[in-house]
Amino acid sequence: MNAVTKSASVAEIVTRVRRGVLIDGSWRPATGAATFEVEDPARGRSLGEVADGTPEDGLAALTAADDARSSWAATPPRHRGLILRRAYELLLRRKEQLAWLITLEMGKSLAESRAEVEYGANYLRWFGEEAVRIEGSWKVSEDGTARVLVMRQPVGPCLLITPWNAPLAMPARKIAPAVAAGCTMIVKPAPQTPLTTAALAETLIEAGLPDGVLNIVPTTDAAALTEPLLRDGRLRKLSFTGSTPVGRLLLSHAAGTVLRTSMELGGNAPFIVCRDADLDAAVTGAMTAKLRNIGEACIAANRFHVHAAVAERFSAKLAARMSELTLGPGTETGTDIGPLIDERQRRKVAELVEDTVAAGATVRIGGRIPAGPGYFYPPTVLTDVPPGSRISREEIFGPVAAIQTFEQESEALRAANDTEFGLVSYLYTRDLARAVRMSERLETGMVGLNRGYVSDASAPFGGMKQSGIGREGGNSGIEEYLEQKYVAVDAAEPEPEDGELPEESR
Ligand code: NAD
Numbered sequence: 102m103n104a105v106t107k108s109a110s111v112a113e114i115v116t117r118v119r120r121g122v123l124i125d126g127s128w129r130p131a132t133g134a135a136t137f138e139v140e141d142p143a144r145g146r147s148l149g150e151v152a153d154g155t156p157e158d159g160l161a162a163l164t165a166a167d168d169a170r171s172s173w174a175a176t177p178p179r180h181r182g183l184i185l186r187r188a189y190e191l192l193l194r195r196k197e198q199l200a201w202l203i204t205l206e207m208g209k210s211l212a213e214s215r216a217e218v219e220y221g222a223n224y225l226r227w228f229g230e231e232a233v234r235i236e237g238s239w240k241v242s243e244d245g246t247a248r249v250l251v252m253r254q255p256v257g258p259c260l261l262i263t264p265w266n267a268p269l270a271m272p273a274r275k276i277a278p279a280v281a282a283g284c285t286m287i288v289k290p291a292p293q294t295p296l297t298t299a300a301l302a303e304t305l306i307e308a309g310l311p312d313g314v315l316n317i318v319p320t321t322d323a324a325a326l327t328e329p330l331l332r333d334g335r336l337r338k339l340s341f342t343g344s345t346p347v348g349r350l351l352l353s354h355a356a357g358t359v360l361r362t363s364m365e366l367g368g369n370a371p372f373i374v375c376r377d378a379d380l381d382a383a384v385t386g387a388m389t390a391k392l393r394n395i396g397e398a399c400i401a402a403n404r405f406h407v408h409a410a411v412a413e414r415f416s417a418k419l420a421a422r423m424s425e426l427t428l429g430p431g432t433e434t435g436t437d438i439g440p441l442i443d444e445r446q447r448r449k450v451a452e453l454v455e456d457t458v459a460a461g462a463t464v465r466i467g468g469r470i471p472a473g474p475g476y477f478y479p480p481t482v483l484t485d486v487p488p489g490s491r492i493s494r495e496e497i498f499g500p501v502a503a504i505q506t507f508e509q510e511s512e513a514l515r516a517a518n519d520t521e522f523g524l525v526s527y528l529y530t531r532d533l534a535r536a537v538r539m540s541e542r543l544e545t546g547m548v549g550l551n552r553g554y555v556s557d558a559s560a561p562f563g564g565m566k567q568s569g570i571g572r573e574g575g576n577s578g579i580e581e582y583l584e585q586k587y588v589a590v591d592a593a594e595p596e597p598e599d600g601e602l603p604e605e606s607r
Pocket of ligand 1: 266350364365
């Protein structure tokens with residue numbers, strides 16, 4: 102794309118997006134007409150204003166979701182599946198515009214944004230297929246006097262709260278199973294990235310989603326918007342993706358109405374490289390696990406535990422590969438690493454690096470904020486990271502690899518599990534028995550075994566410990582949006598004696 106068509110299409114892509122709150126099928130200004138600005142993190146420029154939803158808008162959205170609840174729950178599963186399939190195809194057809202939108206408001210490179218569109222679309226396809234496979238069961242009770250009929254029914258109106266780091270995939274991963282299950286919903290996107298979520302909603306509406314099923318309320322005051330919803334008995338489910346502290350807070354609110362919850366929270370992924378690992382494969386895996394999404398991913402490798410015998414070779418290779426990357430606005434050709442989301446996030450990454458260096462770590466590459474506009478932070482490799490340092494306890498959410506060494510497998514496992522988080526771990530080894538042993542002992546919901554990438558619509562994504570509750574995707578993902586109902590069917594009527602007719606038949 103040359104410069105002129107590029108700027109023309111940017112303006113076109115951005116202005117075409119709906120900027121209101123979506124309630125009962127219509128986009129409208131927020132109550133009081135307040136708006137907030139969305140910023141391009143690569144240039145610090147405004148991408149325009151979006152409606153700043155109020156608690157009244159939130160409750161209006163819940164009313165719309167509640168009104169649509171019964172009719173939507175009664176639609177044929179194939180109908181719901183076909184809407185998702187059509188939306189999947191529309192997303193792929195619009196991949197380029199959507200990728201630009203993601204890059205403009207979130208910062209990652211266009212190549213990564215295209216991959217996100219595909220990844221997010223896969224959830225629509227997957228759950229479109231799952232909609233027609235919601236199963237129940239029928240069995241004879243233990244004592245033979247009853248039949249146990251189990252059916253699955255949509256849980257009801259859901260509140261879906263999403264983060265900014267994957268503004269298309271994160272809402273898609275929640276909306277798709279909710280639609281497939283027959284639930285209605287209110288989505289509260291992150292204030293940094295409401296445009297992509299609006300574009301996703303438009304696609305679903307165009308694919309045939311009826312009014313009131315999907316309602317969207319962006320806001321700068323998440324607590325004010327969501328607290329009345331969490332207190333309202335019409336809401337039946339909360340699905341949240343975001344940080345563990347906010348997750349804890351929402352769980353405490355959800356306790357008030359004993360709300361069903363799915364929680365996809367923070368991570369602190371260990372990346373373990375054993376002595377017998379294929380080092381080149383481990384470096385390639387580390388590049389993905391560390392740098393995908395500029396390191397701003399819950400599944401980003403956060404702590405590298407490398408066997409002492411191979412640590413120097415691994416670190417040198419990783420530093421060499423990372424130093425080949427180009428930092429710049431995600432929309433520019435040739436950019437590998439875009440900016441971080443905002444100054445607060447960049448400051449946090451810089452402080453973690455400064456702390457680690459002060460504690461004795463060595464900077465192999467990076468570690469310095471570049472001059473100029475945008476919230477850029479360079480790919481950084483730190484070695485000799487002291488065990489227990491702050492960088493190994495907190496989510497970095499930036500392109501910084503912090504490398505520690507170990508001698509014994511048990512030591513690596515102990516270090517890997519020494520965290521309140523338990524989302525994902527990465528393990529590189531060529532020894533099958535070690536791979537099995539360690540995978541079983543790692544206290545995480547997912548393990549990347551000789552692979553730096555675990556995200557897949559067909560797999561159950563989610564964490565143990567304080568990384569979350571429940572799973573998104575895979576065969577169990579739709580269960581998060583379904584209630585089981587058991588009907589005890591009486592079958593205890595005694596057979597009539599030979600020659601004796603029941604009273605009513607005489
Ligand atoms: P965040 O917790 O600050 O915000 C997430 C969402 O919650 C946003 O929409 C935000 O507006 C909203 N929110 C914030 N305070 C709230 C409150 N008091 N009440 C209701 N809603 C509130 O997280 P973030 O910075 O947007 O995202 C980064 C975090 O998300 C990281 O910790 C990352 O690990 C996590 N994350 C987890 C997964 C996963 O699947 N486990 C995926 C992506 C991101």
